[in-house]
Amino acid sequence: MRTQAFWNDPRIRAWFFQILAVLVVGGFIAIIVTNTVDNLNALNVASGFGFLQHTAGFGISQTLIEYSESSSYGRAFLVALLNTLLVAGIGIFFATVVGFLVGIARLSPNWLVARLATVYIETFRNIPLLLQILFWYTAVLSNLPAPRNSLEIGSLLMNNRGLYLPAPVGEPGFGFVVAAFFIALLGIVFLRHWSQRRRIATGRGLPIMWPSLGLLFGLPLITFWLAGAPLHFEVPELRGFNFVGGLRAIPELLALVLALSIYTAAFIAEIVRSGIQAVSWGQSEAAQALGLRRTQILRLVVIPQALRVIIPPLTSQYLNLTKNSSLAAALAYPELASVFAGTVLNQTGQAIEVLTITMAVYLGLSLLTSAAMNFYNSRIALVER
Amino acid sequence: MRRYLLLASTAALIAFASAASATTLDDVKKKGFVQCGVSQGLKGFSSPDDKGGWTGIDVDLCRAIAAAIFGDPEKVKFTPLSAKERFTALQSGEIDVLSRNTTWALSRDTALGFDFRGVIYYDGQGFMVRKSSGVKSAKDLDGASVCVLMGTSTSLTLADYFRSNNMKYEPITFEKDDEVVAAYESGRCDTYTTDRSGLYANRLTLKDPQENIVLPEIISKEPLGPVVRHGDNQWGDIVSWTLYTMLNAEELGLNSGNVAGMRESDNPEIRRVLGTEGKFGEGMGLSDDWAYNIIAKVGNYAEMFDRNVGKDSPLGIPRGLNALYTQGGIQYAPPIR
Ligand SMILES: N[C@@H](CCC(=O)N[C@@H](CS)C(=O)NCC(=O)O)C(=O)O
Numbered sequence: 001m002r003t004q005a006f007w008n009d010p011r012i013r014a015w016f017f018q019i020l021a022v023l024v025v026g027g028f029i030a031i032i033v034t035n036t037v038d039n040l041n042a043l044n045v046a047s048g049f050g051f052l053q054h055t056a057g058f059g060i061s062q063t064l065i066e067y068s069e070s071s072s073y074g075r076a077f078l079v080a081l082l083n084t085l086l087v088a089g090i091g092i093f094f095a096t097v098v099g100f101l102v103g104i105a106r107l108s109p110n111w112l113v114a115r116l117a118t119v120y121i122e123t124f125r126n127i128p129l130l131l132q133i134l135f136w137y138t139a140v141l142s143n144l145p146a147p148r149n150s151l152e153i154g155s156l157l158m159n160n161r162g163l164y165l166p167a168p169v170g171e172p173g174f175g176f177v178v179a180a181f182f183i184a185l186l187g188i189v190f191l192r193h194w195s196q197r198r199r200i201a202t203g204r205g206l207p208i209m210w211p212s213l214g215l216l217f218g219l220p221l222i223t224f225w226l227a228g229a230p231l232h233f234e235v236p237e238l239r240g241f242n243f244v245g246g247l248r249a250i251p252e253l254l255a256l257v258l259a260l261s262i263y264t265a266a267f268i269a270e271i272v273r274s275g276i277q278a279v280s281w282g283q284s285e286a287a288q289a290l291g292l293r294r295t296q297i298l299r300l301v302v303i304p305q306a307l308r309v310i311i312p313p314l315t316s317q318y319l320n321l322t323k324n325s326s327l328a329a330a331l332a333y334p335e336l337a338s339v340f341a342g343t344v345l346n347q348t349g350q351a352i353e354v355l356t357i358t359m360a361v362y363l364g365l366s367l368l369t370s371a372a373m374n375f376y377n378s379r380i381a382l383v384e385r
Numbered sequence: 386m387r388r389y390l391l392l393a394s395t396a397a398l399i400a401f402a403s404a405a406s407a408t409t410l411d412d413v414k415k416k417g418f419v420q421c422g423v424s425q426g427l428k429g430f431s432s433p434d435d436k437g438g439w440t441g442i443d444v445d446l447c448r449a450i451a452a453a454i455f456g457d458p459e460k461v462k463f464t465p466l467s468a469k470e471r472f473t474a475l476q477s478g479e480i481d482v483l484s485r486n487t488t489w490a491l492s493r494d495t496a497l498g499f500d501f502r503g504v505i506y507y508d509g510q511g512f513m514v515r516k517s518s519g520v521k522s523a524k525d526l527d528g529a530s531v532c533v534l535m536g537t538s539t540s541l542t543l544a545d546y547f548r549s550n551n552m553k554y555e556p557i558t559f560e561k562d563d564e565v566v567a568a569y570e571s572g573r574c575d576t577y578t579t580d581r582s583g584l585y586a587n588r589l590t591l592k593d594p595q596e597n598i599v600l601p602e603i604i605s606k607e608p609l610g611p612v613v614r615h616g617d618n619q620w621g622d623i624v625s626w627t628l629y630t631m632l633n634a635e636e637l638g639l640n641s642g643n644v645a646g647m648r649e650s651d652n653p654e655i656r657r658v659l660g661t662e663g664k665f666g667e668g669m670g671l672s673d674d675w676a677y678n679i680i681a682k683v684g685n686y687a688e689m690f691d692r693n694v695g696k697d698s699p700l701g702i703p704r705g706l707n708a709l710y711t712q713g714g715i716q717y718a719p720p721i722r
Contacts (some may be wrong), residue, residue, distance in 0.1 A: 145573050
């Protein structure tokens with residue numbers, strides 16, 4: 001018997017090439033790193049992450065946490081990150097709501113409704129996002145009147161500095177109302193559970209819709225009344241150049257949220273439509289034969305199955321929306337790409353550090369979103385028996 | 386995405402460029418032109434016309450550098466850069482010199498890895514408001530929304546000014562200058578702040594320039610000048626002495642019109658500048674007629690100033706601080722000897 005030469009052993013070969021690959025990649029990285037450090041030193045450019053503690057010195061127009069010109073670059077980073085998350089969060093919410101409505105409308109038996117939905121999708125999907133952002137900002141929002149001549153719709157104020165609403169301010173005792181709200185939520189969960197158990201035991205569930213709604217609104221309202229209405233509204237007032245007080249959404253945020261959600265909703269609508277169409281008609285017919293009502297068919301048969309088809313592409317739309325929020329630099333919304341990869345990079349000159357952090361953040365956000373969606377997806381995925 | 390490409394390529398360039406490269410002068414001579422970073426369009430400093438030609442004092446300085454090296458002021462290529470992009474472009478070697486109304490300040494001179502090489506224009510930051518606002522002084526701006534350009538010393542000075550006067554403001558920061566001006570014009574901001582030269586220049590681009598005024602306060606020192614990478618002193622010397630030559634020429638009464646005849650002059654100072662006496666170009670790796678070429682082909686400082694920002698230009702800015710020290714200003718160039 002001929003013994004095999006060791007270099008012909010597939011296992012050894014496999015190992016050899018793996019190790020070779022690691023060495024090549026590792027060596028390549030090492031060369032880049034040392035060369036970069038040499039070049040930076042030769043140029044006398046500052047390096048390292050110490051700059052995060054240095055004073056930023058510039059102002060930011062929208063800050064969700066305490067921030068002033070004397071805060072550090074690290075703090076400015078956090079402010080910018082939160083601004084990114086804010087616009088992504090609000091954008092995802094509206095894109096989902098609008099996307100589902102339009103997607104369902106597209107399948108409507110009503111010709112006009114279905115056509116309108118199609119027009120919506122084809123229009124907004126095919127116009128570049130940056131143009132849409134600039135459209136909302138320069139063509140719509142910046143044509144609003146100056147603060148002195150604000151449009152007033154009820155207690156809502158609109159001018160070219162943004163949208164203002166009275167801000168609810170809780171007085172002592174308002175905590176009870178908040179607590180009542182959470183107790184109501186717990187109550188609803190319990191109610192559902194109980195009804196389910198009853199149905200399994202007796203074949204007849206309890207009606208839970210109305211009691212749930214009653215609990216959700218009734219309990220906090222009664223507490224509110226009992227605690228002596230511990231809430232007042234801070235109304236924005238015109239002081240000098242601008243309105244002060246109240247809740248405010250700056251035009252940059254509005255334009256960005258409008259554009260991002262309208263644009264992404266068009267894609268989500270198509271995903272929803274295809275998801276619903278993927279559930280075969282036989283399923284609905286079978287459900288009808290069992291005597292389920294239309295809403296029940298949708299809720300219990302169609303939607304759960306459609307979601308399995310919808311979730312994965314929906315995730316990537318959420319990711320796109322988050323990353324697209326970096327287009328904001330064109331209109332002065334202070335998010336991560338503009339504040340951190342823009343102003344901070346320019347002031348410190350530390351391109352490598354700043355870009356590494358920025359990329360890590362977008363990567364991290366993407367991984368988190370897809371992890372959450374994967375988890376959800378695995379819970380609702382078809383369990384094969 | 387373009388910005389990311391630029392930034393990423395910068396990072397890549399810094400990562401891959403070989404540490405020990407040839408001098409900038411050698412590179413420039415080899416490729417045959419000077420790559421000069423300028424603004425994306427600021428009247429009087431660096432602004433493109435519809436035929437792709439550039440005008441402005443920052444542009445003329447680059448032409449003068451080309452004239453000093455090649456004897457030909459057209460051997461220069463311009464890279465338009467936003468305020469935000471400019472430093473990365475210089476660090477990465479994409480440009481040889483940054484001549485883009487850039488304020489000389491300590492952190493830029495040190496931590497960013499640059500050297501400032503003189504002051505082509507002494508400026509200061511100011512504010513522009515609409516006449517209709519009734520604002521007469523920057524002290525009236527408490528609570529105002531302020532339009533400002535990203536990545537400028539302007540945004541920092543703005544913060545300092547409001548903080549030290551105990552006033553509130555809302556900074557609206559755009560990445561491009563035309564976006565800033567458009568936002569101011571649309572009423573998004575109550576005031577627009579930048580270097581006063583920039584205010585005058587950009588006021589000309591507004592629909593109704595007369596409806597806008599520049600407030601009297603000057604809130605900072607903005608010495609604008611050319612910038613090179615730290616570490617290549619020969620290249621830095623060429624840039625400095627190009628500017629000094631233009632200033633010395635004005636002081637000595639040399640200009641593009643008379644310089645050819647002045648070669649016969651017996652004034653030893655003039656003879657040194659024009660290279661008829663001594664070998665002053667040698668120390669910088671240049672020919673002896675380097676300064677002659679600057680003056681003959683681009684002109685002296687006064688010529689450059691007047692045609693771009695001064696009395697012969699639409700901006701009509703008086704010399705002020707930028708007059709020679711002999712005429713009440715602070716422009717003072719070390720002697721060529
Ligand atoms: N001198 C300041 C400001 C420079 C600056 O960017 N100024 C604006 C307005 S004066 C400008 O150059 N705009 C023209 C452009 O961005 O192309 C600095 O160095 O930071």
